[in-house]
Amino acid sequence: MLNASLIGAAAVTLSTSYAFGDVFGTKHSLHRNIKEGWSFYVVYGIIILVSAGIVVIPHAPLGLITTGVQALAGILLPSATVFLLLLCNDKAVLGPWVNRPWLNIIGSVIVGVLVVLSLILAIATFFPSVNVQVLSLVSAGVLFVGLVAAGLVWYRRRSPVKPMYGEEDRHTWRMPPLGKLPKVIWSPTQKLAMATLRGYLVIAVIMLVVKIVQLSIGG
Structure with a gap:
């Protein structure tokens, strides 16, 4: 637990x-001194203080908080992988x-x-009473149908495009x-997919917070 706490305090x-x-365009790096990157160190310090403050709260349900954080990470993970896949095609x-x-197929x-x-x-x-086995089978079936449908759409719309870069460009490429x-x-399809993903994340996070509060009060 101590090792995990230290890693979390440093990495997260x-x-x-x-x-x-990156989002607000401020100077952010451990290579900068406090005067140059003050906003970076302020954000870092605030997160550390808030986290430490939660831990030292008397009778705080730390086990429930840990479980809630893990559930939150599981909910937010798909958004990160979706944007990672989009980035890999930019x-x-x-x-x-x-x-x-073939990498896009595996990634999808x-x-x-x-x-x-x-x-x-x-x-x-x-919904703890839900049958997870049935839910898993139904979800797997929906996923299979969705992937097959997406693959067919991509196959029908694909067109031969002359590569913009050659193999020699791999050795000299630098990100702008x-x-x-x-x-x-x-595209409209991508906008709809992003809106759906955002809606799911917002609803799921709100419901998770409500669930944690209910369990905390009930416990």
Whole structure:
């Protein structure tokens, strides 16, 4: 537990501070002194203090909080993998290193499985009486049909495109600065998928918080 706490304090809080700096365009790095990267260190310190404050609260349900955090991580994981897959296909960022079709197939299957597992986790957390085996079988069937349908649509719409980059470009490619990257343009299907994912995340997180509060009060 001590090792996990130390790793979490270093990894999670630092990654959050880096993400905060990326989003708001502030200087963020451990290489900068406190005067230059003050916002980075302030965010890092606040997260540490809030986390430590929760731990020292008398009679705090730490076991329930830990379980809730793990459930929250399971719910949020699909969003990270979806954006990771999109990033791996962004030619403006990766150039000749974008995913090949077979990698996208494997990645889509993995993301689909993670989404299904996240849904099962969320439903089982909110409704403990549900039959997990039946839910898993139904979800697996829906996932299989969805992947097959998506594969057929992709196969029918695909068209031979001349590669923009050659193998020699892999050795010289450098990612452009963030400020020079073009704005991402999503298709209507991608916008609908992102809206659905966001809606699921918002609803699932709200229900999870409500469930944790109910268990805390009831316990």
